[in-house]
Amino acid sequence: MTETDTVTALREQLCALHAELPRNGLVVWTAGNVSARIPDSDMFLIKPSGLSFDDLTPESMVLCRLDGTVVPGSLGSEFSPSSDTASHAYVLRHRPDVGGVVHTHSPYATAWAARHEPIPCVITGMADEFGGEIPVGRFTTIGDESIGEIIVETLAGHRSRAVLLANHGVFTVGRDARDAVKAAVMCEDAARTVHLARQLGEPVPIEPHHVDALFDRYQNVYGQRARGDH
Amino acid sequence: MTETDTVTALREQLCALHAELPRNGLVVWTAGNVSARIPDSDMFLIKPSGLSFDDLTPESMVLCRLDGTVVPGSLGSEFSPSSDTASHAYVLRHRPDVGGVVHTHSPYATAWAARHEPIPCVITGMADEFGGEIPVGRFTTIGDESIGEIIVETLAGHRSRAVLLANHGVFTVGRDARDAVKAAVMCEDAARTVHLARQLGEPVPIEPHHVDALFDRYQNVYGQRARGDH
Amino acid sequence: MTETDTVTALREQLCALHAELPRNGLVVWTAGNVSARIPDSDMFLIKPSGLSFDDLTPESMVLCRLDGTVVPGSLGSEFSPSSDTASHAYVLRHRPDVGGVVHTHSPYATAWAARHEPIPCVITGMADEFGGEIPVGRFTTIGDESIGEIIVETLAGHRSRAVLLANHGVFTVGRDARDAVKAAVMCEDAARTVHLARQLGEPVPIEPHHVDALFDRYQNVYGQRARGDH
Amino acid sequence: MTETDTVTALREQLCALHAELPRNGLVVWTAGNVSARIPDSDMFLIKPSGLSFDDLTPESMVLCRLDGTVVPGSLGSEFSPSSDTASHAYVLRHRPDVGGVVHTHSPYATAWAARHEPIPCVITGMADEFGGEIPVGRFTTIGDESIGEIIVETLAGHRSRAVLLANHGVFTVGRDARDAVKAAVMCEDAARTVHLARQLGEPVPIEPHHVDALFDRYQNVYGQRARGDH
Numbered sequence: 001m002t003e004t005d006t007v008t009a010l011r012e013q014l015c016a017l018h019a020e021l022p023r024n025g026l027v028v029w030t031a032g033n034v035s036a037r038i039p040d041s042d043m044f045l046i047k048p049s050g051l052s053f054d055d056l057t058p059e060s061m062v063l064c065r066l067d068g069t070v071v072p073g074s075l076g077s078e079f080s081p082s083s084d085t086a087s088h089a090y091v092l093r094h095r096p097d098v099g100g101v102v103h104t105h106s107p108y109a110t111a112w113a114a115r116h117e118p119i120p121c122v123i124t125g126m127a128d129e130f131g132g133e134i135p136v137g138r139f140t141t142i143g144d145e146s147i148g149e150i151i152v153e154t155l156a157g158h159r160s161r162a163v164l165l166a167n168h169g170v171f172t173v174g175r176d177a178r179d180a181v182k183a184a185v186m187c188e189d190a191a192r193t194v195h196l197a198r199q200l201g202e203p204v205p206i207e208p209h210h211v212d213a214l215f216d217r218y219q220n221v222y223g224q225r226a227r228g229d230h
Numbered sequence: 231m232t233e234t235d236t237v238t239a240l241r242e243q244l245c246a247l248h249a250e251l252p253r254n255g256l257v258v259w260t261a262g263n264v265s266a267r268i269p270d271s272d273m274f275l276i277k278p279s280g281l282s283f284d285d286l287t288p289e290s291m292v293l294c295r296l297d298g299t300v301v302p303g304s305l306g307s308e309f310s311p312s313s314d315t316a317s318h319a320y321v322l323r324h325r326p327d328v329g330g331v332v333h334t335h336s337p338y339a340t341a342w343a344a345r346h347e348p349i350p351c352v353i354t355g356m357a358d359e360f361g362g363e364i365p366v367g368r369f370t371t372i373g374d375e376s377i378g379e380i381i382v383e384t385l386a387g388h389r390s391r392a393v394l395l396a397n398h399g400v401f402t403v404g405r406d407a408r409d410a411v412k413a414a415v416m417c418e419d420a421a422r423t424v425h426l427a428r429q430l431g432e433p434v435p436i437e438p439h440h441v442d443a444l445f446d447r448y449q450n451v452y453g454q455r456a457r458g459d460h
Numbered sequence: 461m462t463e464t465d466t467v468t469a470l471r472e473q474l475c476a477l478h479a480e481l482p483r484n485g486l487v488v489w490t491a492g493n494v495s496a497r498i499p500d501s502d503m504f505l506i507k508p509s510g511l512s513f514d515d516l517t518p519e520s521m522v523l524c525r526l527d528g529t530v531v532p533g534s535l536g537s538e539f540s541p542s543s544d545t546a547s548h549a550y551v552l553r554h555r556p557d558v559g560g561v562v563h564t565h566s567p568y569a570t571a572w573a574a575r576h577e578p579i580p581c582v583i584t585g586m587a588d589e590f591g592g593e594i595p596v597g598r599f600t601t602i603g604d605e606s607i608g609e610i611i612v613e614t615l616a617g618h619r620s621r622a623v624l625l626a627n628h629g630v631f632t633v634g635r636d637a638r639d640a641v642k643a644a645v646m647c648e649d650a651a652r653t654v655h656l657a658r659q660l661g662e663p664v665p666i667e668p669h670h671v672d673a674l675f676d677r678y679q680n681v682y683g684q685r686a687r688g689d690h
Numbered sequence: 691m692t693e694t695d696t697v698t699a700l701r702e703q704l705c706a707l708h709a710e711l712p713r714n715g716l717v718v719w720t721a722g723n724v725s726a727r728i729p730d731s732d733m734f735l736i737k738p739s740g741l742s743f744d745d746l747t748p749e750s751m752v753l754c755r756l757d758g759t760v761v762p763g764s765l766g767s768e769f770s771p772s773s774d775t776a777s778h779a780y781v782l783r784h785r786p787d788v789g790g791v792v793h794t795h796s797p798y799a800t801a802w803a804a805r806h807e808p809i810p811c812v813i814t815g816m817a818d819e820f821g822g823e824i825p826v827g828r829f830t831t832i833g834d835e836s837i838g839e840i841i842v843e844t845l846a847g848h849r850s851r852a853v854l855l856a857n858h859g860v861f862t863v864g865r866d867a868r869d870a871v872k873a874a875v876m877c878e879d880a881a882r883t884v885h886l887a888r889q890l891g892e893p894v895p896i897e898p899h900h901v902d903a904l905f906d907r908y909q910n911v912y913g914q915r916a917r918g919d920h
Binding site: 488489491543565567568570571572573574575576577599601602603626627628629655658659 | 714812813814815818872875876879882883884886887889890891892893894896900903904907908
């Protein structure tokens with residue numbers, strides 16, 4: 001099967017994005033994975049299961065259909081896809097606005113998740129990025145698409161692109177894989193800063209209308225997007 | 231527009247100084263920015279908005295006037311300047327002694343800021359560098375020069391070159407951009423050490439006359455300044 | 461003495477695995493060591509004592525017999541083997557299923573060990589990897605095989621491949637040295653996340669039948685093992 | 691002045707050892723310094739004041755006499771020596787067994803110092819390296835040899851090679867500069883692990899006779915010293 005240039009380019013990007021996970025302290029060893037939707041198709045790319053981040057290559061990214069099955073004979077199909085593939089697929093099927101999904105066990109966020117406690121929005125960086133608290137999805141086991149269902153159901157009531165999975169870790173979504181990785185980085189940053197703040201007292205809340213104003217500005221004005229070169 | 235050698239050299243320095251922010255753990259992803267005044271002019275350079283630290287180049291630094299507008303046709307003017315530009319400009323206009331401004335969301339300092347709590351001066355390194363506590367400026371939203379006003383008003387009553395912005399992060403000033411980056415590094419270092427000290431008990435205060443003596447010695451004797459080659 | 465290709469290859473692997481210890485924040489200076497059993501033999505390789513991680517080479521790994529003595533005249537025999545050699549040997553003698561042993565003083569795990577407190581299994585990553593809590597072995601001094609005895613006796617009642625040694629640090633075992641290093645990395649990750657969770661409240665337990673299901677799935681399905689190319 | 695080969699070699703070593711301080715997270719920016727005695731002489735080398743760790747070279751290390759004055763016309767004499775030079779000199783004059791001195795503001799150790807609280811010996815790694823608690827020296831200001839006096843007086847009653855200076859930071863001594871740097875690394879490691887242990891409860895003490903046995907073994911048996919190739 002010959003791949004389109006789009007798929008080839010996405011393989012490169014997805015491989016490079018995986019390197020951001022250990023670089024930003026979000027994963028250890030083989031934990032964590034990123035998926036990227038192939039635009040205008042029913043396919044996506046995802047990390048192979050259980051490989052070291054050092055050993056990932058563009059060619060080892062596994063091409064899957066939105067039903068979670070590997071595309072037979074495709075590049076990377078000699079590897080098993082991430083054990084979270086069914087849940088990535090579920091999210092991509094049910095959220096057409098989502099172009100990428102990230103999963104990590106980043107330590108501060110997972111600590112909140114272990115207590116089943118949402119991260120309160122007490123810093124402007126969280127308001128910018130998530131528009132409020134980062135919510136917690138209910139506990140489930142791993143290996144089928146139930147995590148995907150919980151992600152979709154939990155994010156439905158929130159502006160947040162990040163969800164804490166009870167006793168487990170973090171999933172984030174984005175308009176593309178890079179945006180989802182950014183959300184994973186910013187989620188851990190928020191989890192850490194609010195953790196530190198809470199250790200020595202109680203953070204002062206930000207009033208809801210300020211959270212709204214911060215979120216609106218950041219989503220619509222920040223960066224180089226107005227010029228289309230984000 | 232042909233730039234002077236001064237501006238070209240400052241672009242190189244400012245780009246290199248931005249690399250100190252992730253290196254010292256002060257920022258993640260695209261957060262944080264540094265500005266540098268062009269000596270004997272009404273202009274300064276500042277980070278473009280929303281770019282990754284990896285992608286910054288000397289040429290992408292945006293040249294602005296002290297009123298916060300981009301110099302038309304200048305190198306880097308294809309980028310939007312940092313969304314904090316108006317506040318950097320405000321500080322540079324109202325503090326002629328300041329040659330550089332830094333903004334970060336460094337985690338320990340931002341944790342103090344989330345509690346609206348100044349960092350008490352209980353270690354000699356803080357006395358050396360800041361001459362007392364690091365104060366907190368009141369809450370405001372982002373995008374106009376109100377942060378700049380709060381920085382100037384808060385630092386007016388302090389020897390500190392760093393200010394915590396309530397629920398937000400840190401701004402530091404310096405005689406040049408490098409000095410402001412140093413202040414940002416030392417602010418996070420102080421925020422972390424005092425945080426750690428407070429976690430297991432109450433730090434012992436340093437008597438005010440000792441703080442004065444430490445600050446005076448460090449500002450006037452330390453380093454290679456006596457020989458003009460700092 | 462000419463070495464077999466197997467031993468030569470294991471020297472390379474063992475030297476490379478030692479680099480994972482500082483890279484993952486598990487050791488400082490010369491602390492920590494890894495051993496690797498030579499398959500189908502009564503020998504194993506282990507780190508030389510007191511050398512910096514930077515200075516380790518494949519040739520400096522010390523070849524020992526399972527009684528803990530250095531193989532005379534072998535490559536690396538000019539170095540003293542790790543001061544923990546007798547305990548590594550004890551574990552390899554009494555646990556034929558174990559192909560590698562790792563020792564570290566990784567900070568979060570050692571903090572639990574200083575309180576003689578097992579790490580409770582409150583995150584799915586721990587259930588996956590260790591199948592339950594990480595237990596504590598009783599205190600002993602260093603230099604003979606008594607640590608080895610405690611490792612074997614403590615792990616006998618657990619699915620965990622990691623044991624906290626009271627007031628001391630961590631030992632992990634694995635089917636080979638790489639697997640034991642993975643266990644050391646995951647042990648510190650679990651120790652840190654559960655530490656963070658506990659700092660701000662009480663983590664929610666995972667029900668035992670869920671722990672069992674997670675452990676079973678991870679040990680039998682995860683990764684590329686089904687295809688034999690792990 | 692032509693330098694002996696011994697001095698030239700020590701310059702290289704001392705410059706390389708300074709790189710271990712930021713690498714091990716013991717210093718930020720220009721804080722921290724190491725000195726190395728020139729054997730069989732009344733001289734030592736020390737870091738120049740206020741230079742970045744990146745900018746240090748063997749040639750910029752400043753050659754001083756044991757009275758704390760710079761050797762006129764020597765290599766590096768265009769730089770001011772560390773502002774802690776008088777205290778390094780005091781220690782080297784009064785402790786002929788000491789060949790190197792290190793000063794840092796490493797964060798966990800400095801947190802203990804801010805509370806004027808010695809680090810209790812509750813992990814075997816501390817017993818090995820320091821033979822008991824790490825003591826606190828009384829507060830003083832900076833710039834004369836009073837810190838040196840406090841170091842010598844505090845360490846007199848301890849096996850520890852590290853001393854916490856009240857509200858300030860850490861000084862360590864060693865038989866040479868490398869040994870003192872090792873002590874600085876191990877001191878911060880101990881400060882961190884015991885800090886973490888104390889955050890969630892009370893560490894279990896190690897009985898004094900076990901501390902003695904651990905210290906004795908480590909000082910006399912560990913490493914490659916018996917063969918003279920440490």
